[in-house]
Amino acid sequence: MPDKPSKNFIEEIVEKDLDENRYEGRVHTRFPPEPNGYLHIGHAKSICLNFGIAEKYNGKCNLRFDDTNPLKEGKEYVKSIIEDVKWLGFDWEDRLFFASDYFERMYELAVELIKKGKAYVCDLSNEEIRQYRGTLTQPGKESPYRNRSIEENLDLFERMKNGEFEEGSKTLRAKIDMAHPNLNMRDPVMYRIIKKPHYRQGNKWYIYPTYDWAHCLEDSFELITHSLCTLEFADHRILYEWFLDQLEIYKPQQIEFGRLNLTYTVLSKRKLSILVKEGYVNGWDDPRMPTIAGLRRRGYTPEAIRDFVERTGVSRTDSVVDYALLEHCIREDLNKRANRVMAVLNPVKVIIENYPEDKVEWLDAENNPEDKNAGFRKIPFCREIYIEREDFMEDPPKKYFRLAPDREVRLKHAYYIRCVDVKKDENGEIKEIICRYDPDSKGGWSKDGRKVKGTLHWVSARHCIDAEVRLYEHLFTKENPDEDEDFLQNINPNSLVMLKNCKLEPSLKDAKVGERFQFLRKGYFCVDKDSTAEKPVFNRIVTLKDSWAKIKNKLT
Numbered sequence: 296m297p298d299k300p301s302k303n304f305i306e307e308i309v310e311k312d313l314d315e316n317r318y319e320g321r322v323h324t325r326f327p328p329e330p331n332g333y334l335h336i337g338h339a340k341s342i343c344l345n346f347g348i349a350e351k352y353n354g355k356c357n358l359r360f361d362d363t364n365p366l367k368e369g370k371e372y373v374k375s376i377i378e379d380v381k382w383l384g385f386d387w388e389d390r391l392f393f394a395s396d397y398f399e400r401m402y403e404l405a406v407e408l409i410k411k412g413k414a415y416v417c418d419l420s421n422e423e424i425r426q427y428r429g430t431l432t433q434p435g436k437e438s439p440y441r442n443r444s445i446e447e448n449l450d451l452f453e454r455m456k457n458g459e460f461e462e463g464s465k466t467l468r469a470k471i472d473m474a475h476p477n478l479n480m481r482d483p484v485m486y487r488i489i490k491k492p493h494y495r496q497g498n499k500w501y502i503y504p505t506y507d508w509a510h511c512l513e514d515s516f517e518l519i520t521h522s523l524c525t526l527e528f529a530d531h532r533i534l535y536e537w538f539l540d541q542l543e544i545y546k547p548q549q550i551e552f553g554r555l556n557l558t559y560t561v562l563s564k565r566k567l568s569i570l571v572k573e574g575y576v577n578g579w580d581d582p583r584m585p586t587i588a589g590l591r592r593r594g595y596t597p598e599a600i601r602d603f604v605e606r607t608g609v610s611r612t613d614s615v616v617d618y619a620l621l622e623h624c625i626r627e628d629l630n631k632r633a634n635r636v637m638a639v640l641n642p643v644k645v646i647i648e649n650y651p652e653d654k655v656e657w658l659d660a661e662n663n664p665e666d667k668n669a670g671f672r673k674i675p676f677c678r679e680i681y682i683e684r685e686d687f688m689e690d691p692p693k694k695y696f697r698l699a700p701d702r703e704v705r706l707k708h709a710y711y712i713r714c715v716d717v718k719k720d721e722n723g724e725i726k727e728i729i730c731r732y733d734p735d736s737k738g739g740w741s742k743d744g745r746k747v748k749g750t751l752h753w754v755s756a757r758h759c760i761d762a763e764v765r766l767y768e769h770l771f772t773k774e775n776p777d778e779d780e781d782f783l784q785n786i787n788p789n790s791l792v793m794l795k796n797c798k799l800e801p802s803l804k805d806a807k808v809g810e811r812f813q814f815l816r817k818g819y820f821c822v823d824k825d826s827t828a829e830k831p832v833f834n835r836i837v838t839l840k841d842s843w844a845k846i847k848n849k850l851t
């Protein structure tokens with residue numbers, strides 16, 4: 296996969312259309328989510344593509360809610376989608392539309408189609424319609440209601456609309472061709488009776504349009520030029536065009552592109568909503584979720600997500616992208632802008648016996664070596680500090696360069712220390728590590744040029760603040776969670792680890808929700824919305840180990 300693809304095939308189509316003045320020089324796209332769940336990273340691809348094309352060719356992009364099914368849609372989802380698209384950095388100006396606002400016009404056009412003899416009211420049940428449809432190898436069978444008179448159809452359709460019939464007892468169907476090689480053309484359903492209130496229309500409607508009927512009209516009403524959708528709609532394009540041709544109204548061009556999939560997760564609102572409803576995660580914005588809201592809460596930046604989407608390119612086939620690429624993108628972004636700080640996630644105490652009891656030194660620490668403008672801060676040093684438990688070993692193997700009995704290491708920004716003793720509790724667990732420091736190594740460099748191999752991060756025990764830190768792994772244990780019948784059996788039981796006793800340097804005291812840092816040696820972290828003044832909570836966004844760079848090096 297190239298890092299930065301040049302022009303994609305959709306841009307080539309758009310440029311050709313512009314050259315040929317196909318839509319009087321207009322480029323007008325739309326992002327058409329159904330408000331039946333939160334947006335995920337796959338939607339981000341569609342958003343970037345639609346808004347990106349409009350931006351690049353001086354066109355427009357609408358945000359349109361495809362809210363034609365009252366059963367699963369709701370205001371909460373509308374709100375979250377609006378927030379997510381904005382957060383990604385896109386602007387639809389005054390072009391926020393709702394398909395449900397077009398119900399009246401859609402109804403009138405359906406009446407027109409009936410008048411043209413191109414649609415009829417059918418009394419077959421759903422099951423019967425399926426049986427009559429035939430298969431890829433066998434033609435379908437015509438419905439016994441197919442040849443109702445136009446007058447009868449008009450009357451029945453109006454009564455469907457007025458709520459006179461039971462749910463499931465009638466549909467409105469297009470009258471096309473029951474032997475058509477494309478099954479979508481075998482008299483597809485345009486309206487079904489659903490007696491449920493719509494979140495915006497209330498109880499006004501008893502019939503609701505299907506996707507096939509509604510979507511082409513929505514695009515047509517909004518004078519969309521390029522209607523970009525995912526591959527599963529390729530087989531529906533012929534129907535999309537048939538409806539608009541019969542009605543003789545403005546016809547946009549439908550273009551299909553490959554869906555984005557990610558390893559170790561699922562990208563389907565239906566499945567994500569199972570994870571939420573059945574409590575496998577803590578809501579749509581759980582930091583483990585591949586939703587935009589989840590990624591945002593985890594600490595991802597819009598820039599990193601857009602960079603990721605761009606690198607995955609646009610193609611005519613579905614793709615599965617390595618999760619490591621997404622992580623690589625956030626690392627690259629945060630490397631430039633996240634300040635480095637020190638935090639000890641699994642603390643053990645170190646006592647520096649030759650350092651005066653009451654003394655405190657405020658040492659200079661560079662905020663970000665990648666950004667010279669980020670400046671310095673002061674960090675306190677004193678006799679008792681915390682280091683990571685894993686940074687000390689009583690009986691170290693070869694190549695362990697951290698602290699061990701009689702070993703010397705550097706404390707970042709501070710001094711060299713040497714371990715002289717270890718104190719244990721009654722269970723044999725290490726309670727305190729006794730060290731001596733070299734007063735001539737201030738800043739972490741010895742005067743005599745003596746070298747040490749290990750550099751540890753640490754915090755002052757007297758000044759540090761307590762925090763909870765949440766570490767995450769992939770939500771699923773398999774690259775493709777869907778390879779088994781039930782994706783839920785591949786849930787990773789260790790996807791969340793909460794560390795409740797972490798120690799942070801005091802500069803993090805006023806960190807705000809959403810602020811991001813690099814904890815030296817530990818990764819990039821973001822303040823979670825569960826944070827309180829008493830107990831800050833940080834999410835690990837990503838570790839520092841870049842497995843994507845490794846994969847890429849192997850490939851090239």
Ligand code: ATP
Pocket residue numbers: 326327328329330336337338340341523524525553554555556562563564565
């Ligand atoms: P899901 O399968 O997750 O329910 P959907 O396609 O039903 O998704 P919509 O709300 O209808 O969700 O999608 C809005 C737009 O986003 C559509 O144009 C759809 O094609 C696009 N889209 C959805 N998922 C992806 C994906 N994984 N990659 C690229 N585009 C996507």
Ligand code: MG
Pocket residue numbers: 329
């Ligand atoms: Mg959908």
